[in-house]
Amino acid sequence: MYQKLFLILTTSLFSYSFCQENVSARNNGILVVEDLHLEQLESGKIHKLWLQLGENELSEPIKVPVLIAKGDGTPKVLGLTAAIHGNELNGIAIIHQFFSKIDVTKLKGTIIAIPGLNSLAVARNQREFLDRVDLNRILPGKPNGNGSEQMTYKIGEKIIPLFDYHVDLHTASFGRINSLYGRGDMKDETLASMLQVLEPDIIVSNRGKASFGSASGLTMRAFAISKGVKSVTMEYGNPQVYQKDMIERGVKGLKNLIIHLGLREGEIVTSTIDNICSKSYWIYTDKGGYLDVKVSLNQKLKKDELIAILRNSFGELIATYRAPEDGIVIGKSTNPVNISGGRIIHLGILEK
Ligand SMILES: [Zn+2]
Structure with missing residues (x-):
């Protein structure tokens, strides 16, 4: 009976409000969905869902957590993704804290956040997907490809096209540390202003074109840009830790960003970032x-x-x-x- 109920619930968002209580026994009360249908979600609320991106060895969904703050009817959507590299965790805490402070009744538009995109890698304390491939180098992936290719294909199909604006949250990798820095094309006025209000210490201006030795694909940022999404990458400090200062600064930057993008009213108090790099290596x-x-x-x-x-x-x-x-x-x-x-x-x- 549970199995039947589960199948019904995973097929459609229509059942969401109706059956929510019944799902809790199986899914911590959170519905598993195949796709995100924003138009079916109630405005003025924060929604929590599991998005299915493939299946694991138990024929169960590979789930990624999705938080959606749905404001008024304005169609503008800001997307936040954290931990496409599974050991880069500050972005997860930034999204958690940012969402805990959103007053959705004052939100114009929608914020979709994925705090833990490469969920299988997060669970294993590792950067890459299970097959040791860096997902952030192989977009758009392939619908019938290997494990990492199918995963990135689903990210590219089910998530990125929903966004108008996108911030991809990263940290340094194992054995290294980063300043709080941003990457994006400073010749693009929208991207330049997004990076400025996110208040990094340093901005590296580049268009995010892929050039990764033997890897042939795109980063999520480059893929998003190719789909017309205004996308920037932010690097928040060090791997496999929560850093209080990075998290606080990350939350402040995102608050600035939603005001800057017109997703809510308010004033931005920020200073201009002068450390702009034309290249880095x-x-x-x-x-x-x-x-x-x-x-x-x-x-x-x-x-x-x-x-x-x-x-x-x-x-x-x-x-x-x-x-x-x-x-x-x-x-x-x-x-x-x-x-x-x-x-x-x-x-x-x-x-x-
Ligand atoms: Zn990263």
Whole structure:
């Protein structure tokens, strides 16, 4: 009987209000849906749903959590996605806290948030999907492809097209830390203003075109842009942790953003971000050893300034690394263990 009920409920949102109490025994009270039909959701409410993106080994839905704050009838939709890299968690807390503060009665339009997009990877404390593929490199995926390709195809079909505006929330990856920085095309007026009100320390201006060595696909941002969605990426600090300051700043930035986009009334108190980089790149070691990075996040560097030293297993100095040009430290390695080709710092080159 439960199974029958479950099937009925997963097929349509129409049953949502009618049967909500009955679902709780199976789904923590949250309905599992195949697709998000915004028009079927009541305005003036925050809705919680599980969106099915494929099936697991038990033939059960692979679920991702979806929060939808549905304001008045304005069709404008802001999308927030966190943890397409499963070990990047600050964005999850940012969405949770941001949603706890939304007054949906004053909202003009809709906010859709996915706090934990790569849910199978989140559960495993890992960046990539189960097949160890980076989902944020292979959009649009393939409907009949392998595991990660089918997953990204569903993200591209079921989620991204719902958005008019999009913020993809990330952090650094394992063994590295990031400043609070944003990526987007600063030549696009809408994207530039979105990045400014999100209040990062640094903005890296680029169009998000994919260029990932052997990987052939797009990032979620580049895919969203290709679909006409105004999309930016935000990097909030460090992997696999909740950082209070990053989370607070993230929530404040999103509050600014919804006012800026006209999703609610209010005043934005923000200062202009001056640290705008026209490009950025990683600097790598050429030898293996124990790496000691000497610079801090957001530190401005002069050409030839010392950035790191490398010692061998006996403590002898075997290499020193210097800034190849003037720049600013966007990210850095925190893991001393390096084979040759290890990352040292992510250097941003500030616009003149
Ligand atoms: Zn990431």
